[in-house]
Amino acid sequence: MTDLVSHPVPAAAVERDERDERTVRLGDIGIARENLRFNEPPDDDIPTLAATLKAAGQLQRLTVRPGRGRKEQPWMALDGRRRRLALGLLLDAGEIDADYPVTVCVETDPARQAAAVLLTNTAVPVHVADIIAAIGRMLKSKLTVPVIARALGYAEIDIKRLAALAGLPAAALVALKAGRMTLKQARLLARLPDKAEQAELAEAALDGHGFQDWRITERLDEGRVTSRDRRCALVDADSYGEAGGRTEADLFGELAPVLLDPEILTDLWMRRARAIAAVFEAEGIAVHVTAGPEPDLPDDLEALGYVYGGQLPTDDMARYRAEREAFNARADAVRQALAEACDSEAVDAAVVAMIRARVQADQTGCGGRVVTTMVMWPAAGTGVDVRCYTPEEPEIEDAGSIDSDPSDRTSVPPVYVAPEAPAPEPDTDGVNHALHGVRTEVATRGLIRALADDPGAALTALIARLFTVLVLRTHVARSESALAILATGFHPVDGRVIETLDGEVRQRLDDRRAAWQASGETVIAWVHALPHGEKMGLLAELTAISLDVRETRTTLIRRSARTEAAELAALCGADITLHWTPDAPFLQAHSKGLLLGMLESMGAEDERARSLKKTELVDWVAEQAASRSWAPAGLSWAGPLPDEEPVTTEEDVGADVSTHDDDGIGAFTVTPAGEAALGPAAA
Known part of the structure; x- marks a missing residue:
């Protein structure tokens, strides 16, 4: 159906304000002999095309030239043969009469007439909002999605997507056509189940108050678990499906699939993690496995972590560093095994080896004290993450106590006594x-x-x-x-x-x-x-x-320190991305709005990211930053460039009214002006 089908206007095409557009009688329109399909018989879909024209009306103009001589009608169609045949079918059935108004574009220049024939269609495309409204009218006329898809010559999924947008409030389509809302935002709005809230957000956008993406993403995030959940590192989609887990794919193909049975996902992850934990429990370590909040642990346990230099004797420090490197290498091996989708036994063996390396490093870092407790929880990269604990050391009351047993005391490394250079004794005799x-x-x-x-x-x-x-x-x-x-x-x-x-x-x-x-x-x-x-x-x-440019409050800005830092950064050519990109601990402190702003800043904006939960979004941003060697501009001490754009704030992200949009979904193409083309179809 060419009424709903158009192509982007070629560069040589006539501009909108130069075209001769008018409304003429249906009875005055014929089909030009130079039309490339003039001699072809009507195809079987002409009746379906007639039904869609009756339901949705005419959206796309016919391209015509003036008739020549008495044997031609006053207007001859260069482009729009199938539409003219469909209208003729309605005329023969008595649905319309010969005075039925038809909008046409008249081409009088021979070159433009040739272009109309050879380029299939030189008419200005309709706006995507008009197509959405037309699909809605077709559905209200009892036309089914398969019938509409067959008439237009497109996949049913594309019609289903437009049909979902057709259910939006009228204000949303008006805002879309007026440029107050992007097609991406319209798709986001269509995911909201509350019609009243849809209307409220659409009215706000139409009134020029911006589109509050954050309200929708927060609502969609409530209780939603997607395939980017950290538990999915150990539980693949096949295992989840075989256990009866249901998955809901996004209609528009933009968001990560939603896992409708998170309790099944948790159960599968817990089983897998407990099997790994059993290896260490057999060795006498108490392992707490959790996919939610951390468990309550006894107060007499001390968490182990990074060891600063100088806290250990030289030999122990060297051994600790070597074991930390071994742990990092085994963590990389786990990531590789998960990325290559190795069998579960191979992955579990790699995870066990990684945890052993972590325990060994932590025990060395605490001076040889034994790890007695571990907490294990999901992690995106390695499937599991662990924290080791050891009992707090009791205070030694008195080294000379007769009740103390030297064999029970914790061995303390000897303290290094630095040598001293000879110095003259002060002459204080008779001196006050x-x-x-x-x-x-x-x-x-x-x-x-x-x-x-x-x-x-x-x-x-x-x-x-x-x-x-x-x-x-x-x-x-x-x-x-x-x-x-x-x-x-x-x-x-x-x-x-x-x-x-x-x-x-x-x-x-x-x-x-x-x-x-x-x-x-x-x-x-x-x-x-x-x-x-x-x-x-x-x-x-x-x-x-000794550098310290830390600021503990936004109201305590150290201007002088910042100035010095900027000078130093310029002197040494500081670039933090040479050694580090944002990781999960750093990103976890940011809000979802700021994380989405980071993706936009690094050129990795993706509609699917808006539907992710906070932990999933943190992992996604870390991955994208690492692949691009990117870090936020705020981590650089370089001064702003003369023409630098203002920094995007969380409020800016929340009230995004950007006019930039993607090209739609599937076969539907949207031009920067908001005009739409459904792709090629017979004219």
């Missing part, structure tokens, strides 16, 4: 406090001048002091050091070490600490003996670890 103060003051001023005249020695002194304060964490008080320089390492109480960022710097400094201890020298002597390149590298590491 005031005089001693004067003498030491003058001596200090003399050393100040000497250091100022020797940059090399001053550099040694500075590095040694920073190393003592930031790495050895000793002699911090002014009275215990010749240099009054104070520095603080970056250690937020509620923060976490990111291994590829500050974790790498901390590891380098731990290696420096080990090298200093092995030298048997004082800090100043050891630093002074370092080659210049090593000395400057150590200075860079110490300076870097």
Whole structure:
């Protein structure tokens, strides 16, 4: 049916305001002999086309030329033969008469007449909202989806999608045609089951208040579990279906399938996880498996995690790092096994090996204390994630108590005692406090001048002091050091070490600490003996670890610190994506609106993401960011470019009124102007 079928207008086509459009009598329209299908007999679908014309009316204009001579009608159709035949069928049946009004475009230029014949259709496409309304009228006229699909020559799924949009309130279609709502937003609105809420949102968009996508996505998210759920890493679609789990696919093919039986998904994941947990329970570890809130654990358990440098003896720290690397390698092996859809036994074996590596690393990190409890929950990448616990160490009352048994005491690594350089004893005989103060003051001023005249020695002194304060964490008080320089390492109480960022710097400094201890020298002597390149590298590491541009509140913006950070970032060409992209712990603190804004910023916007639950969306954003080596602009200290766009806020995302839209679904094409084409069809 060409009334509902059109093609995008060619570049050479006549603009809308230059076309001669008029309404003429049906009886004055014939079919031009130059029409490419002039001699073809009417096809079997002409009656169905006539029925759709009667139900929906005429949407697409016929392209005609003036008649020539007495043997032709006043207007001859160059494009629209099937529509003219269908209207003739209605005329013969008495449904309409010869005066039935038909809208046509008149072409008088020979070149345009040839284009109308050869290009199938040069008429301006109708708006997609008109097509949706026409489908609605057809359905109200008792035409079924298969009949409409056969008349138009398209798949039934495409007609079902338009039929779903035809059920929207009238205000929604008006807003769609007026450009106040995009086709993507209309599809989102159609998913809402509440007609009253549909009308409310459509009226708000029509009145120019924007379209509140967030209200719909939040409503759809309530209680919805999709195939992106973290439990699905261990439970594939086949296992879920075989267990009786039902899946609902999105009509528009944009959102992830919804799992209608989440209790079956949970049961399957719990069975699989408990089988893995049984391996460790047989070894005496208490394992709590949960797919929901974390269980309540005894108060005397201590959670194990990342170990900072210097908390362990050198050999234990080296062993801990090696075991952390082994754990990371086995986690990668699990991800690969899940990605390649290996059999369940192979995946479970890889997961067990990963957990063993985690337990071993955590036990080494806590000084050899035994892991007695684990909590296991779903994870997107590795199927399961675990946290290890060990009993808190009892306080040792008195090392000299006669009741204490040396064999029961926890072994404590020997404390390294740093050597000291010889120093002159103060001459205090017959000297009161005031005089001693004067003498030491003058001596200090003399050393100040000497250091100022020797940059090399001053550099040694500075590095040694920073190393003592930031790495050895000793002699911090002014009275215990010749240099009054104070520095603080970056250690937020509620923060976490990111291994590829500050974790790498901390590891380098731990290696420096080990090298200093092995030298048997004082800090100043050891630093002074370092080659210049090593000395400057150590200075860079110490300076870097003392950086702190953290702001704990949005009302406590540290302008000066930000200015310095921007200068430093420019000096060293800082680019956080060289070593890290947003991961799940970082993204979890963001709202869904901000996460969706991140996808848009990185060019990975996907309608399916709006239907994801928070945990699923976090995993999706992390995956997309990693594949694009992307990080939010807010993590860069570079200043804004002169023509930079304003930063998208959560409120902007929630009130999205963007005029950009995709090309629709299936065979339906939507132009930037909102005009629609259903694809090729016989004219």
